[in-house]
Amino acid sequence: MQWLSKMKQLNNMKVYKYRKLVISLVLLLGISINTIQAQDSVVSKTQISISYFLPVTRVPYLEVNTRKKVGRKFEPVKNIPVDIYFNEAEPSNLLGKLITDSIGKGRIGLPPSFKNSWDSLNKFKFLAQTESSPGQEAISADITIKKAILTVDTASEDGARMVTAILKEKNGNDWVPVKDIDMRLAVKRMDGNLSVGDKDFYTSDTTGISSAEFKRDSIPGDQKVIVTLVAEVEDNDTYGNLVTEKTVDWGKAITTQKNFFTQRTLWAIRSGAPIWLLSAVWAIVIGIWGTIIYLVFQILKIRKLGV
Amino acid sequence: MSLLKYESQLREPLINGDKNYHQVTEDIIGPVETKPTRLWWIGFSIALMLLAFGVYSVYREVAYGITEWNITRTVGWGWDITNFVWWIGIGHAGTLISAILLLFGQKWRTGVNRAAEAMTIFAVMCAGMFPIFHMGRVWDGFFILPYPNSRGPVWPNFNSALLWDVFAVSTYFTISLLFWYTGLLPDLASIRDRAKTKFRKMFYGLTAFGWTGSTKHWQRQESLALVLAGLATPLVLSVHTIVSFDFATSVIPGWHTTIFPPYFVAGAIFSGFAMVQSLLIITRKVLHLEDYITIGHIEAMNKVIVLTGSIVGCAYLSELFIAWYSQNTYEWWAFRENRANIFSPYGWAYYGMIFCNVVSPQLFWSRKLRRNATFTFFMAVLVNVGMWFERFVIFVTSTYRDFLPSSWTTYYSPSIWEIGFYLGTFGLFFTCYFLFAKFFPVIAAAEIKAILKTSGENYKEKMSTIESMDSDKFYEEEMVHAH
Numbered sequence: 001m002q003w004l005s006k007m008k009q010l011n012n013m014k015v016y017k018y019r020k021l022v023i024s025l026v027l028l029l030g031i032s033i034n035t036i037q038a039q040d041s042v043v044s045k046t047q048i049s050i051s052y053f054l055p056v057t058r059v060p061y062l063e064v065n066t067r068k069k070v071g072r073k074f075e076p077v078k079n080i081p082v083d084i085y086f087n088e089a090e091p092s093n094l095l096g097k098l099i100t101d102s103i104g105k106g107r108i109g110l111p112p113s114f115k116n117s118w119d120s121l122n123k124f125k126f127l128a129q130t131e132s133s134p135g136q137e138a139i140s141a142d143i144t145i146k147k148a149i150l151t152v153d154t155a156s157e158d159g160a161r162m163v164t165a166i167l168k169e170k171n172g173n174d175w176v177p178v179k180d181i182d183m184r185l186a187v188k189r190m191d192g193n194l195s196v197g198d199k200d201f202y203t204s205d206t207t208g209i210s211s212a213e214f215k216r217d218s219i220p221g222d223q224k225v226i227v228t229l230v231a232e233v234e235d236n237d238t239y240g241n242l243v244t245e246k247t248v249d250w251g252k253a254i255t256t257q258k259n260f261f262t263q264r265t266l267w268a269i270r271s272g273a274p275i276w277l278l279s280a281v282w283a284i285v286i287g288i289w290g291t292i293i294y295l296v297f298q299i300l301k302i303r304k305l306g307v
Numbered sequence: 308m309s310l311l312k313y314e315s316q317l318r319e320p321l322i323n324g325d326k327n328y329h330q331v332t333e334d335i336i337g338p339v340e341t342k343p344t345r346l347w348w349i350g351f352s353i354a355l356m357l358l359a360f361g362v363y364s365v366y367r368e369v370a371y372g373i374t375e376w377n378i379t380r381t382v383g384w385g386w387d388i389t390n391f392v393w394w395i396g397i398g399h400a401g402t403l404i405s406a407i408l409l410l411f412g413q414k415w416r417t418g419v420n421r422a423a424e425a426m427t428i429f430a431v432m433c434a435g436m437f438p439i440f441h442m443g444r445v446w447d448g449f450f451i452l453p454y455p456n457s458r459g460p461v462w463p464n465f466n467s468a469l470l471w472d473v474f475a476v477s478t479y480f481t482i483s484l485l486f487w488y489t490g491l492l493p494d495l496a497s498i499r500d501r502a503k504t505k506f507r508k509m510f511y512g513l514t515a516f517g518w519t520g521s522t523k524h525w526q527r528q529e530s531l532a533l534v535l536a537g538l539a540t541p542l543v544l545s546v547h548t549i550v551s552f553d554f555a556t557s558v559i560p561g562w563h564t565t566i567f568p569p570y571f572v573a574g575a576i577f578s579g580f581a582m583v584q585s586l587l588i589i590t591r592k593v594l595h596l597e598d599y600i601t602i603g604h605i606e607a608m609n610k611v612i613v614l615t616g617s618i619v620g621c622a623y624l625s626e627l628f629i630a631w632y633s634q635n636t637y638e639w640w641a642f643r644e645n646r647a648n649i650f651s652p653y654g655w656a657y658y659g660m661i662f663c664n665v666v667s668p669q670l671f672w673s674r675k676l677r678r679n680a681t682f683t684f685f686m687a688v689l690v691n692v693g694m695w696f697e698r699f700v701i702f703v704t705s706t707y708r709d710f711l712p713s714s715w716t717t718y719y720s721p722s723i724w725e726i727g728f729y730l731g732t733f734g735l736f737f738t739c740y741f742l743f744a745k746f747f748p749v750i751a752a753a754e755i756k757a758i759l760k761t762s763g764e765n766y767k768e769k770m771s772t773i774e775s776m777d778s779d780k781f782y783e784e785e786m787v788h789a790h
Contacts, residue, residue: 266466273465281465281474288478291538295485298531302492303516305523 044069046077048141050084050128052240056150060118061109064128064141066100076104080136084108085127086117089140095126122147122170143240149175150183150242152231155211161250163196164211165231167204169239177208181233185212187219188228188245194219196229214250221251316771320764321415323598328756331599335752336497338594343745346593354737361731364724365440373443375724381709382702382719387437388553389698390729393578394434395476395550396571396694399543400579401427402479405486406539409532414762417754418604422590423583424487425747429739430582431480433732438472440728468552475549479542486535489528492518493753547575554701561641561705564629570622577615577664578694580608584687586740588680590749599750602678609677612690616668619697623665637710645704652718653704656696663693 046068054060062084066077077100084095095114098106110118117124125144132138147170155162163185168175182201186193194216202210214229221227226247233242257263264274322331343351368375378385401423408416442448451473453463463470496518499511518524551571554562584605591600630642646657667689671677708715721729743749760766773781 268466270462270464278465281471285474288538291534292478292481292485295531295534298527299485299489299516302518302524302527305517305519305521305527 042069042071046080046136046139048080048082048128048130048139050126050141050143051235052124052126052143052145054148054150054240054242056244059109061107062095062126062128064098064100064106064108066104066106066130076100076102078102078104080104080106080130082106083129083131085129086114087125087127089127089129118147122172145240146170146238148178148233148239148242150231150233150244152185152229152244152246154214154229154246154248157213161214162211163214163229163231164209165202165204165244167208167210167233167239167242177204177206178239179204179206179208181210181236181239183210184230184232184234185210186230186232187214187216188230189219193230193232217250218252219250220254221249223254225249225251225253227251314761314767314770316767316774318762319601319603320767321418321601321603321762322755322759323601323764325765326598326759326763328759331752331755331759332497332501334596334599335748335750335755336494336501338744339498339746339748340501344593347741347745351738351741354734354741357730357734358738359731359734360727361729361734364727364731365436367724368440368728369443369445373441375722377720377722377725379707379719381714382706384441384702384706385719386699386721386725386729387441388702389695390732391434391437392550392571392698392702393695394430394437394732395547396575396578396698397582397691398427398430398434398479398483398579399547399572399575400583401425401430402483402486402539402543403576403579404583405483405490406536407543409536410540414758415604415607417751417758418600419583419587419608419750420754421487421490421747421751422587422749423579424483424490425740425743425749426583426586427483427579428480428487429736429743430579431476431483432739433736435476435480436728436732436735468549468556471549472553475542475546479546482535482539482542486532486539489531489535490751490754491747492516492524492528493520494748494751496520497752498748543576544572547571554705559705560635560637561630561645561701564626566622566626566629570619570626573615573618573622574664574694574697577612577619577668578691580611580615581687581690581694584608584612584683585691588684588687590744594744594749596750599755602680605680605683606674606677609671609683609686612686613668613671613677616664616671616690620665623661641705641708645708646700651704653700653707656700657704660693660696660700663689664697667693 046066049065051063051065052060053063064082064084066080066082067074068077069075080100081097082100083089083097085093086095087093095111096108098108100106123144123146125142127140127142129140130136130138148167149170150165150167152163152165155164165183165185167178167181167183169178181204183204184193184195184200185197185202186195195212196214196216197212198215199212202212204210216227219227226249229246229248231244233239235241261268262272264272266274266277268274324330326334376385376387378387401420404416404420404423405427408420439445439448450458450461451463451470453465453470456462463473492515495511495515499508499515502508502511548568548571551567555564555567557563587600588605591597627642627647630638633639645651645653648654649658667686670682670686676682703719707719
């Protein structure tokens with residue numbers, strides 16, 4: 001029974017004392033991995049949401065988003081036909097139909113027929129609804145919006161340039177300021193909006209005003225140094241998405257290089273190679289070919305020695 | 308026997324048989340002095356025929372224009388650049404053997420350096436043909452030279468890697484030629500001194516450049532070789548680095564990778580050594596030079612082949628991994644769909660390349676196979692085929708599907724004149740090699756003599772007798788001998 005005594009010896013070794021702990025950890029890890037894998041393979045039903053947008057330069061529009069949860073992340077659902085209604089899902093209230101695109105989104109502008117309702121009402125309910133189809137249940141979402149208006153302006157305060165935005169909602173026949181609403185005050189750039197100050201959001205006070213100092217002095221404008229200021233209320237439960245803009249001449253003038261394509265650069269054409277490159281190339285060429293010529297003379301000397 | 312010439316008995320001899328200086332001269336210079344064999348005439352005739360076909364193919368291209376080739380709007384270089392880079396790569400082994408191995412004091416280079424250097428010169432000549440004739444109007448070829456002219460905008464662009472190539476390749480050729488010629492001088496003098504006909508006396512008298520073998524001559528020749536080796540060593544690395552820049556500095560998916568320079572250099576040495584093996588295995592057999600180009604030489608070169616082949620294999624994997632890891636859609640597409648996908652139009656070329664360059668050289672880990680000349684010959688041919696595929700894969704699979712799917716319709720395959728041009732360069736190469744093998748010694752006899760007393764089989768045997776002697780007795784004898 002020599003092997004038995006060997007086993008006992010092994011069991012007495014320090015590492016085997018922790019075997020229970022190791023086995024528990026391995027089991028725990030296995031269970032965790034299984035759970036994660038099980039979660040990853042779960043696919044939820046398609047969900048729908050609707051958002052309201054009021055951009056200053058365009059007609060108000062509604063945006064529908066269809067998606068479903070696959071594992072632990074949401075994935076867009078495309079090609080879903082959606083009907084958009086005002087107030088209730090009645091044919092007479094139909095605002096339009098849309099089909100979601102490859103990223104699961106669809107947009108519809110409020111039609112001219114909606115103008116009377118827009119003018120007379122202060123609160124709107126919009127409804128997005130899909131019909132049931134094979135493999136797809138009917139789903140719907142709604143949003144209730146209070147009519148509001150956002151304006152942006154500029155002011156000067158102790159020599160500093162200020163950007164101010166005022167948010168007002170329609171109450172009866174009056175526009176009243178709205179307080180405690182977060183909004184962005186930004187300057188429009190090519191790939192997004194850049195906050196004019198240090199904070200991302202500014203909150204409106206009791207007069208409905210939020211303001212920030214314009215600190216982007218060195219930001220380039222267009223040829224006439226014009227930049228566009230943007231005030232934006234994002235995804236607010238009561239007012240939806242409001243965007244307004246104002247152009248100001250606060251940008252920095254760009255001095256375009258008239259001779260850009262004729263300067264000496266690595267990407268220049270023909271005779272535009274940088275001086276440092278030319279120097280390096282010629283130094284190498286002259287150095288190596290100088291040595292080669294020297295060596296040829298050395299070979300010629302061999303002949304001289306032999307004659 | 309001087310103690311200074313001692314070499315470890317563990318090293319196998321580099322010259323087999325009972326050789327002395329005279330025997331070395333007879334063995335190596337002898338073939339130059341005899342009439343060409345029938346086999347030589349047959350080989351030379353085939354080479355000339357290929358050359359003639361190549362000349363006619365080039366004539367077609369020059370006379371009727373570049374449309375004689377099947378290159379397309381996207382595959383603008385096709386076989387032309389593939390063959391250029393392939394031949395340039397072939398030339399790399401010669402410089403490596405003559406320069407780097409000289410600086411590292413590798414004695415085994417003496418058996419193979421002459422033929423390898425000649426091969427370099429001929430390979431670079433062949434390579435140079437492709438860019439020259441791709442110009443179309445070859446008579447305007449001198450436009451690429453940077454000298455003051457009145458052509459206005461037609462001025463070489465020093466930002467372009469293609470221009471650096473002109474400098475790199477021409478310098479490489481010149482230095483290789485000088486190296487080859489400098490090494491030839493003592494042997495040319497030997498042939499001159501043994502010449503019996505007037506013509507031979509005159510020809511070798513002129514080419515031997517008055518070599519007498521004096522100390523002053525040797526001193527000058529050795530210092531020349533050292534300076535040339537110093538110049539040629541960075542060239543081995545720089546020439547193919549610059550060739551790789553032709554592609555790496557572009558924005559073509561599959562080309563703009565930083566791994567290209569070391570990858571190209573390793574590949575060039577790999578293919579160059581394979582070509583040296585193919586040539587020397589035949590040469591040693593035909594000219595009966597087995598005692599000088601030994602199995603040891605073949606094994607040493609096979610070790611270089613397995614090393615560089617493995618480097619190339621790592622490079623293939625690296626670029627594939629980086630293409631995926633970069634998450635660059637176009638780069639990954641070029642590798643996944645145009646190369647690694649075996650069912651893609653050129654998938655066969657990619658896997659052919661992998662088999663020939665990565666899988667097959669691994670057989671050289673076996674000592675038995677490394678020392679088998681016949682097996683080595685077939686492997687060398689396989690490697691050269693694989694290295695041709697490598698260049699074809701890089702150049703064609705990266706360009707035949709460009710950014711516009713509308714231009715994906717063309718499957719590039721060469722025209723008969725493109726093939727003819729390539730075969731023509733084989734004709735040129737072998738014509739030159741046959742002439743070289745006939746009129747010049749294919750082994751550096753003088754250098755063989757320099758290592759004969761340390762690495763010759765018979766001298767090593769004498770040394771083993773000395774090794775078995777009592778050390779005190781040996782010392783006494785040496786002292787007596789010294790005084």
